[in-house]
Amino acid sequence: MSPHAPGSTGNPEGGGTPQDARPAAPASPRAIAWARRRAALAAFWRSYRRQRAGVVGLVLLVGIAVMTLAAPLYTDESELRAVNAPGGRLEPPGTEFWLGTDEVGRSILLQVIWGARVSLQVGVVAALLAVVLGTLVGMFAAHFGGTLSWLLMRLTDWFIVLPSLVLAIALVIALGSSRSTIIVAIALTSWAGTARLVRAQTMAIEGRPYLERARALGAGHWHQMSRHVLPNLMPLILASATLQVSSAILSEASLSFLGLGDPSQISWGTLLERAFHAGAISYGAWWYMLPPGAAILVVVLAFTLCGRAMEAVLNPRLRGGQ
Structure with a gap:
């Protein structure tokens, strides 16, 4: 049969079948969004890597x-109990206990590692809750305006004026000392600052032309806030959340140092409180006080560095000024 016969599927140029010349199917909206x-x-x-x-x-x-997270794989949690303490009282750092021991013979290094689990959990969860609450209050106040905005902003001003540590102490005393209570407090x-x-x-954002077009086309409040406002707020929210973790960790350490932490859990603030009451200062047991304080300093510094870098990357004004 001739290649140009009506029943042939060949191409006179030898380039393949007619199916090969068909345009590719358009990508779905979801695929485009993910791309x-x-x-x-x-x-x-790429921009973040430039921030040393x-x-x-x-x-x-x-x-x-x-x-x-890997602490259970290379440490023994049972040694955190006083009855299983492997060392002597307030032993200085050595080959067996790299950071010394506390007043009952427990390893300071072991307590710092396990205390990080509590301090980081409280800091991260409390910061996320604070950012979510502040984001909702700020969005509702700006979007709806009027009396609702006035009430929300006066509530925000009230929380800004009040000393946060004093209010947190009052809440923990009223609700009881537990990890969940500290997170909520x-x-x-x-x-309020995030709000x-x-x-x-x-x-x-709501003064931009595309929001006016969305409203003219009949977009409801939920569509405007979820599809247009919130995506443009995410850079600010992410930077605020990263910086908020540092404040939350410091607040948890302060509450625990004042004796308002969860007595059944070891955190960095609890370690400092125990060192103070054990007389580590007068005894000269610097290894009891310094490691948890240094751990708080390093973590707060790390979150602050990440938060400032994210702010510089996501803020066009800061990015352009570098």
């Missing part, structure tokens, strides 16, 4: 997270 997200994430990582301080902070956080006393920032940014 854009991957491209945005890759661009963010942010990379240092990220390496520190990853190392601390791995060490903390820290979150309720630290959301102020989110409200100002939301008002700026």
Whole structure:
């Protein structure tokens, strides 16, 4: 049969079948959205890598997270109990106990490692709750305006004016000392700053032309806030959440040092409180006080470095000024 016969599927140029010339099927909206997200994430990582301080902070956080999560694999949790203490009272650092022991013979290094699990959990969860609450209050106040905005902003001003530590102490005393109570107390006393920032940014976003077009096309409140306002707020929210973790960890350490922490859990603040009451200062047991304080300092510094780097990457004004 001739290649040009009516029943032939060949191409006179020998380039393949007619099916090969068909245009590819258009990508679905979901695939396009995921491709854009991957491209945005890759661009963010390229910009973040140029922030040397942010990379240092990220390496520190990853190392601390791995060490903390893998603690059950290379340590014995039973040695945290006083009855299983393997050492003597307030032994200085040595080959057996690298950071010495406490007043009952427990390893300070072991307590610092396991205390990180509590301190980081409280800090991260409390910061997330505070950022979520502040974001909702700020978005609602800016979007709906009127009486609701006035009431929400007066409530925000009230929380800003009140001393956060004093209010957290009152809440913990009223609700009882537990990990969940401390998380709620820290979150309720630290959301107001985020609410102020989110409200100002939301008002700026809602003045843009595409929001006016969305409203003209009949977009409801939920569609406007979830599809247009919130995605543009995410850079601010992420930077605020990263910086908020540092404040939450310090607040947890302060509450625990004042004796308001969970007595059944070991945290860095609890270690400092026990060192103070054990007379480590007068005894000269610097190894009891210094490691938990240094751990708090390193983690707070790491989160601050990451937060500042994210702010510099996600804020066009800061990025352009470098």
